[in-house]
Amino acid sequence: MNLDNFRIAAGEDRTLSLTARSASGSALTITGGTLAFELLTQRGGVKILEATGAIVSGSAGTYTVSLTDSDTENLASGTRWFRVFATVSGTTTKCNEGRILVDGIRGEGTSETIP
Numbered sequence: 829m830n831l832d833n834f835r836i837a838a839g840e841d842r843t844l845s846l847t848a849r850s851a852s853g854s855a856l857t858i859t860g861g862t863l864a865f866e867l868l869t870q871r872g873g874v875k876i877l878e879a880t881g882a883i884v885s886g887s888a889g890t891y892t893v894s895l896t897d898s899d900t901e902n903l904a905s906g907t908r909w910f911r912v913f914a915t916v917s918g919t920t921t922k923c924n925e926g927r928i929l930v931d932g933i934r935g936e937g938t939s940e941t942i943p
Contacts, residue, residue, distance in 0.1 A: 832926035839901040841894070846881075848889040848914050848923035856923055859886025861916035865893045867928065871909040881912060889923075905932025 830853060836842045848856040848863070863881025868874060877899055884890040893912070912924040 832924055833929070834926070835929040835931070836895070836900055836903075837931040838903045838905075839897050841897050842900065844893045844895070845884075846891055846893065846912065846924050848891065848912070850921070850923075855889035856914060856916075856921065857887055858883055858889050858891065858914050858916055858923075861886070861914050863891055863893070863923075864913045864915070866911050866913075868909045868911070870907075873909065876903075876908070900930075903930045903932065905930055 830849060832844075832846060834842075834844055844865075848858050850856055861883070863883070865877075865879040865881055866875050867877035867879075869876055877895075879893050879895060879899065881891040881893045884892060906929075908928045908930055910924075910926060910928055911922055913920050914923040915921075
């Protein structure tokens with residue numbers, strides 16, 4: 829599975845576009861499935877936000893996760909970790925993970941970069 833990286837500003841609406849992938853990196857078919865997005869304080873850390881993914885093409889494994897301004901408005905500056913789980917036909921698989929660089933609470937700013 830590849831790592832996905834995004835950058836967001838606190839207080840903004842943001843739609844993340846992703847492709848569900850297996851551990852080997854191939855696209856997963858997610859037709860008829862559900863997607864659960866979790867934002868964590870750090871890798872393996874505390875969950876601070878949950879959202880549901882919307883399937884764009886089940887056969888291609890593409891989907892989006894929409895974060896609203898109220899979801900992101902109180903996020904502090906820094907790098908957060910996310911993971912997404914796909915459940916299809918009763919089987920749950922971690923299909924994406926990565927980092928989100930947050931430009932902090934309403935203009936707080938950050939000097940961190942994602943390599």
